[in-house]
Amino acid sequence: MPVVNIQITRDGATAAQKSAVIAGVTDVLVKVLNKDPATTFVIIQEVDTDDWGHAGKSVTQLRADAEGKR
Amino acid sequence: MPVVNIQITRDGATAAQKSAVIAGVTDVLVKVLNKDPATTFVIIQEVDTDDWGHAGKSVTQLRADAEGKR
Amino acid sequence: MPVVNIQITRDGATAAQKSAVIAGVTDVLVKVLNKDPATTFVIIQEVDTDDWGHAGKSVTQLRADAEGKR
C-alpha cells in the first residue's frame, strides 16, 4: 500500500499528463515491488516557481537570470 | 510536539469540519500519547482530484468511470 | 481517501499506543468528513530527539537544559 508524493514546479502539466504520471508510477510499483494498485496512492503537488529554491535561488530568479544571459 | 499532515481530496470540506478534524486529531494525540496540545500542529492539505491517483487512475477519472457505469 | 502522516519524537510509544492513534485518527476522519476507512492510511514516523528542533535547539539539548535547571 504505497503512498507516493510527487512535487513538481507549476509549469502547465495537463490533466492528461498527470494521469500518465499516475499510471506510470503505479505500474512501476506493481511490477517491481508487487504492490496492489488498489491500495496505491499517487499525489501530485505543483509548486509555484517563487516557492521552489535550487542552488540558493528561487526558480523564478534562476529563469530570469537565464533569460538575461541570452 | 507532534506534527500531523493530513492529505484529503478537495471535496468541499468546510472550515467547521476542518476545525473538528483539528480538535479530534489533537485530542487523540493528547489522550493516547500524553502529548502537549500547545506543541501539537495539525496541517490539512486539500488535493485536487486531478492530482490524486488511486489504482493507477486519477480520482477525476475514477469518478467519471463510476458515473458512466450508472 | 485520506493520507495522514504523524511525526512524533521517539519516546517509547508502544505498538498498542500506535494502534490506538491509528484507530482514533481514522475515526475522526470517518465521522467528521465521512471518509471511507478502507482507503484511509495513517503513517507514524518516530523522530530521534537529536533530529527534532524546537525554538532553535534540538529536543536532546532542551531536555538536558531542563535537567540542568532542576
Add this chain to the structure above:
Amino acid sequence: MPVVNIQITRDGATAAQKSAVIAGVTDVLVKVLNKDPATTFVIIQEVDTDDWGHAGKSVTQLRADAEGKR
C-alpha cells in the same frame, strides 16, 4: 526538478528493487513531463508495519487477523 517521496511498508525490498523503482519512476517523469533526470530526486521511506495504519488498524494487526482467519 521533481522530488518524489515514496512510502512503502518495510517488507524486505532489496537494493536492486529500490534501484529499479528509482530508475522506473525517474523514467516516467522524464518521458511524460520532460523533466531533467539530473535534477530529479526519488526518496524511498520504508515504514514498519506497526507504524502503518489502514482501515483503522495497523498493518501488523491486519496481517495477524488475516493469519487467524486461515
Add this chain to the structure above:
Amino acid sequence: MPVVNIQITRDGATAAQKSAVIAGVTDVLVKVLNKDPATTFVIIQEVDTDDWGHAGKSVTQLRADAEGKR
C-alpha cells in the same frame, strides 16, 4: 543533495522574503554540512489559516479568539 520542505501559514510572505529564506537555508546546509548547493532544493508551502491547527484549534480560530480578548 538535501531536500527542505518549509510549511508556513499564508500571511503574505513576499517573493523577496521567500528568496531570502531559500538563500539563507541553503547557506546553512552548505556551511554546516558541506552540501552542494547545486543539488539542494528548498520548497515553501503556504498553508491557509483554516488548514493549520495549533493546540486543537485552527489558526483562524486562535486569531479570532485573540481579537475578542482585546
Add this chain to the structure above:
Amino acid sequence: MPVVNIQITRDGATAAQKSAVIAGVTDVLVKVLNKDPATTFVIIQEVDTDDWGHAGKSVTQLRADAEGKR
C-alpha cells in the same frame, strides 16, 4: 509557526552539526519572516544512500560508479 522537514543522505552528520542546522534554519525564519522560534519546528530525516535516487540511480550506485572511474 513553521514546520521544516530536512531530508539528507545518511553520511555521518553529528549531533553537533544537526544542532547547528536547527539553530541556523530557525534563525533564518525568525529574521526573514519574523516567525516565533517557540513555535518553529525543524525535523531532520537521514535517508540511506540505497533509498535516495538521483538521475535515475541510487546514490549508492552513483558513488560506486564514481569510485570505478577513478
